[in-house]
Amino acid sequence: xxxxxxxxxDPDGAMMYVACSRCRKIIDVxxxxxxxxxxxxxxxxxxxxxxxxxxxxxxxxxxx
Numbered sequence: 001x002x003x004x005x006x007x008x009x010d011p012d013g014a015m016m017y018v019a020c021s022r023c024r025k026i027i028d029v030x031x032x033x034x035x036x037x038x039x040x041x042x043x044x045x046x047x048x049x050x051x052x053x054x055x056x057x058x059x060x061x062x063x064x
Contacts, residue, residue, distance in 0.1 A: 020045050 011049025019025065021039035035046070040051060 022049065 013031055014033055014035075015029050016036040016038060017026055018028040018030065018038045018040060020027055020042040022041060022045035025042050027040065027042055
Protein backbone atom coordinates (compact mmCIF):
# COMPACT_ATOMS: atom_id res chain seq x y z
CA UNK A 1 0.00 0.00 0.00
CA UNK A 2 1.33 3.43 -0.80
CA UNK A 3 -1.13 5.58 1.13
CA UNK A 4 -0.54 7.06 4.56
CA UNK A 5 -4.25 6.68 5.23
CA UNK A 6 -4.92 3.51 7.27
CA UNK A 7 -6.98 0.91 5.41
CA UNK A 8 -10.42 0.02 6.71
CA UNK A 9 -10.56 -2.63 9.44
CA ASP A 10 -11.61 -6.19 8.82
CA PRO A 11 -15.20 -6.46 10.13
CA ASP A 12 -14.59 -10.08 11.23
CA GLY A 13 -11.58 -9.47 13.46
CA ALA A 14 -9.13 -7.04 14.93
CA MET A 15 -6.40 -5.74 12.67
CA MET A 16 -2.86 -4.53 13.29
CA TYR A 17 -1.21 -1.99 11.02
CA VAL A 18 2.42 -2.24 9.93
CA ALA A 19 3.95 1.18 9.29
CA CYS A 20 7.37 2.42 8.22
CA SER A 21 9.17 3.68 11.31
CA ARG A 22 10.94 6.36 9.25
CA CYS A 23 8.30 7.85 6.91
CA ARG A 24 5.16 6.47 8.66
CA LYS A 25 3.71 5.02 5.44
CA ILE A 26 1.24 2.17 6.10
CA ILE A 27 2.88 -0.94 4.62
CA ASP A 28 0.54 -3.78 5.57
CA VAL A 29 -2.46 -4.78 7.63
CA UNK A 30 -2.62 -8.14 9.36
CA UNK A 31 -4.59 -9.85 12.11
CA UNK A 32 -3.62 -8.57 15.53
CA UNK A 33 -4.77 -6.61 18.53
CA UNK A 34 -7.37 -3.97 17.80
CA UNK A 35 -5.70 -0.70 16.91
CA UNK A 36 -2.16 -2.05 17.38
CA UNK A 37 0.69 -0.97 15.16
CA UNK A 38 4.02 -2.60 14.36
CA UNK A 39 6.97 -0.87 12.73
CA UNK A 40 9.50 -1.79 10.07
CA UNK A 41 11.04 0.05 7.10
CA UNK A 42 9.42 0.43 3.69
CA UNK A 43 11.64 -0.48 0.72
CA UNK A 44 12.66 3.13 0.03
CA UNK A 45 13.56 3.92 3.64
CA UNK A 46 15.36 0.60 4.08
CA UNK A 47 17.69 1.53 1.22
CA UNK A 48 18.35 4.94 2.78
CA UNK A 49 19.02 3.49 6.24
CA UNK A 50 21.36 0.82 4.84
CA UNK A 51 23.28 3.45 2.85
CA UNK A 52 23.60 5.64 5.97
CA UNK A 53 24.79 2.65 8.01
CA UNK A 54 27.43 1.80 5.40
CA UNK A 55 28.63 5.42 5.32
CA UNK A 56 28.84 5.44 9.12
CA UNK A 57 30.75 2.14 9.12
CA UNK A 58 33.24 3.50 6.58
CA UNK A 59 33.73 6.72 8.57
CA UNK A 60 34.43 4.70 11.74
CA UNK A 61 37.07 2.66 9.89
CA UNK A 62 38.86 5.87 8.79
CA UNK A 63 38.95 7.12 12.39
CA UNK A 64 40.61 3.93 13.73
